[in-house]
Amino acid sequence: MVYVLIGVGILVCALLAILTRRLLLSAAWLALTSALVALMTYLLGAPHIAVIELSVGAGLVTVLFVFAINIAGEDITPLKSLIPKPLAVGSIVLAGGLALFLILRAAGVLNLTPLTNLESAILWEERYLDLLLQIVLIFSGVLGVIGLLANGKHTPDVEEQS
């Protein structure tokens, strides 16, 4: 019952996040979605990921969104979508139904038995390659942001001089 409530809450918040016109409210609904996802993750037995999701997904990313919306400004002019809405809904419902059918059929055929804990302990405690990848990703992200923001600052000067 708790899972159903949290699931419904996640979906309602996600729907509100994409349907709200104002971008700041959208970001707030996304943060609430993230918090509920963290709660569900915690209930599924993964407290580490719940904490990281809560601090990064609901905290850091929301701050970034507010920062970006503050700089860019609210642009709430209604734009006509590139493809018709019924086509989008139909294709997504079809894809989701097919995915659910395939997953349920695979779960029935495959016997999901718990494996030994040995491999997972090695992968969780000695994941140097994983950490290296994450460090490289963070570094590239920081470099990208610095590059983009620096370009933005210089562009008006160049235009003024020319």
Add this chain to the structure above:
Amino acid sequence: MNLPIPLVVLITILCLAGIGLYCLLITRNLIKVVIALQLIVKGAVLAFILAGNMTGQLNLAQSMALTVIVADTIVAVVGLALAVQIRLKTGSLDIKSLSSLKR
């Protein structure tokens, strides 16, 4: 009505990914595109944890989910920075204005 927990979580994951995909198909606002990507990745993280829970490899699933969260945050950061730059350059957040960036 007593649904099994994995089925409830699975339906939540699929609906979350569906909502994200719908927003990705419909919207033309660049910041909304980043929000849609965030929603899809939240579904992916939940799917990892559910798979780990069902197969008994929760630690492996947590390690994978951590990598996904880090990559997703970087994608959000770079996407938002791009959106801000395009807004400053073209004056709108319309995704169609991206085509005016080629020279």
